[in-house]
Amino acid sequence: MSNDSPHFLSREATVAGPEFSRWLVPPAAIAVHMCIGEVYGFSVFNEPLSRLLGGAAHDPTRDWTIPQIGWIYSIALVLLGLSAAVFGKWVERSGPRKVMVASATCFCSGLVLSGIGVQQHWLWLVYLGYGVIGGIGLGLGYIAPVSTLMKWFPDRPGMATGMAIMGFGGGALIGAPLGVTLMSFFKTATNPGVASTFFTMAGLYAAWMLFGAWLVRVPAADWKPAGWKPAATGSKAGPGQAVSVDTAWKTPQFWLLWIVLCMNVSAGIGILGQASLMCQDLFGVSAAVGGGFAGLLSLFNMGGRFFWSSVSDLTGRKTVYAIYFLLGALLYVSVPWTQKIGSKSLFVAVTALIISMYGGGFATIPAYLRDLFGTHQVGAIHGRLITAWSLAAIVGPQLINYISTAKKKAGVPAAEAYNSTLYLMSGLLLIGLIANLLVRPVDARHHLKTQP
Amino acid sequence: MQRLLFIIAWILVITPLSWGVARSIQRSMPLFTAGTPIQAPQVGVGPTNLTHPTTPSRP
Missing domain, CATH: 1.20.1250.20 (MFS general substrate transporter like domains)
Incomplete structure (x- = not known):
């Protein structure tokens, strides 16, 4: 050589x-x-x-x-x-x-x-x-x-x-x-x-x-897909103007997306972490059926990652997150109703849709970062944003556990104890919705002076 | 050569993923099989997991 x-x-x-x-x-x-x-x-x-x-x-x-x-x-x-x-x-x-x-x-x-x-x-x-x-x-x-x-x-x-x-x-x-x-x-x-x-x-x-x-390969600097005409940088469909990772994490946009991811993760835990037992407790089914329900949710979690992130290419990132949060909040609130009318099928359908959007939230965040900060250091910016997930994955379950246990100790019946958690999840999604709606393009003073 | 590599690469990722999906579908089958009548909600019985931390979700 x-x-x-x-x-x-x-x-x-x-x-x-x-x-x-x-x-x-x-x-x-x-x-x-x-x-x-x-x-x-x-x-x-x-x-x-x-x-x-x-x-x-x-x-x-x-x-x-x-x-x-x-x-x-x-x-x-x-x-x-x-x-x-x-x-x-x-x-x-x-x-x-x-x-x-x-x-x-x-x-x-x-x-x-x-x-x-x-x-x-x-x-x-x-x-x-x-x-x-x-x-x-x-x-x-x-x-x-x-x-x-x-x-x-x-x-x-x-x-x-x-x-x-x-x-x-x-x-x-x-x-x-x-x-x-x-x-x-x-x-x-x-x-x-x-x-x-x-x-x-x-x-x-x-x-x-x-x-x-x-x-794995990286594309040559001047490469672009055949027949593809790039959208203007900073336009709605194109990547954002390049922002360095050290600057990006000081912008409000970064922290708004941090909240978006954190709320998305925290809310998803409400269903994923309790899936099997929730199904058993609310509908009186066997442990095998509860386990089957958890397995089904895993499939929707995986499929939603591909489906919803692909949809975001058509609708734009902000719109698809608004769908996750708004529809997700409504669906969470409707879970107690599915139990009330005794419809296991509807319960499964509602929770599967929730989990598909939860997976979609994870998969769409890198493209959202690219829209705001460009592709220059988007991997590094994504790395810092993942701390939101780490925190939510550790603190979220403890929070949910604390509230549920407190309700139980206060003598609240099982179904209502679940309701409290579900309403809390719905509230977290609404916080995520507000954070998402507040996202605006990054101020020009944060852009790199020399665009790569 | 490029086409062969393309086929091998996708087979190498799709095969284990398909196996995982098949196992997951297998696991979820009791949900769809008969013999699991819907019972009345167990009001008054505390969810057994409430005293244990829930499992963190996957990113």
Whole structure:
């Protein structure tokens, strides 16, 4: 190799030739996202991790407790948000391939370390491996393909990022059954097979993520889709004027979108976190049916990411968020009514639509950022915005739990206790609606002096 | 070559996603199968999850 050749991992080495099809970039992005989305299937390991020493049953004196195990997941989520925020600028500078390789290295080595931690029964190593190192891999992998996809699909930025973020939702659908299947393969009479499952998953996920890293390309500076005429920069359909990440997060627009995302996440938890039991408590169905309801919602969560973000390319981002929040608030309020008339079908339809819009809210936010701040550092800006999700995912459930428990202690009947939570969710969505309506184009004084 | 790569790349992502979706549909089947009559709402019985933190949602 000549000294002039760019390094394989460098941004320069990923610049696509004229024959490269842009439709190869979405599978590269999905390959990474559907692997890191595994984190949402982590709950399948909770119970096996709690009986590593006791064998068939939990040994309360030596085994890890469920709250201790729960911290693995929480640490990973916090590190996801923090790493996306901290490394966002590096991600933009380094290009997608290097970041995807870094993400694969962190995520998969985190799984391996956790496997060793499980074998040795060292909880601190599992926290460090899956939580800290793996969590950094999650954050890097989540934002790595965002700006690349929007540069390849300037005509359909919502659809492009929607595909990747749909892959993250799909990762949960893959990760949980894969974990269960592998554990049932590796388990013995005295060992639930968690460590071997972690090692195997690390190998499988590394293969897929590195394939994505190898496949990904960035477009040449003068590239544009055939026959596509760019809308004027700063116009309604075009990208916003370029704003640097350091400036963007000081603008009101950034914080309004932060509120939009935070409210969207907090409200979604109201249904997702309680789905199975809510269905059982409100309609008296079996646990199997409740679990089926939760499975159905996961599908709508995934499908909504692609559907609604694609719709946003036609309607505009502000309109589609107004639909999410306004229609979502009305639907939340109508859930107690579906229970009152005893219509399980209507209840399922209403909640499925709510969850599809909740997923859509996640998938549409990168394109909204691009509309306001341009594509220049949109990945880094997205990284900082993800802190809204991290906060909502940690604080939101606690808030909901606190209110519900307080209602219960006050003697409020079950159905009404759910109602309070649902009305609260509706209120959160209305706050999101107000924040969305207040979004205006970024003031010209924040634009980069030299547009890239 | 470009076309072959295109086919391989999409197969590599669609296959596991389809497997995940199929498993999820399988899991949701009890919701649609008969034999799960709607019962009266259990007013007065506290939701069992209210004393436990809910699961964070996925981004």
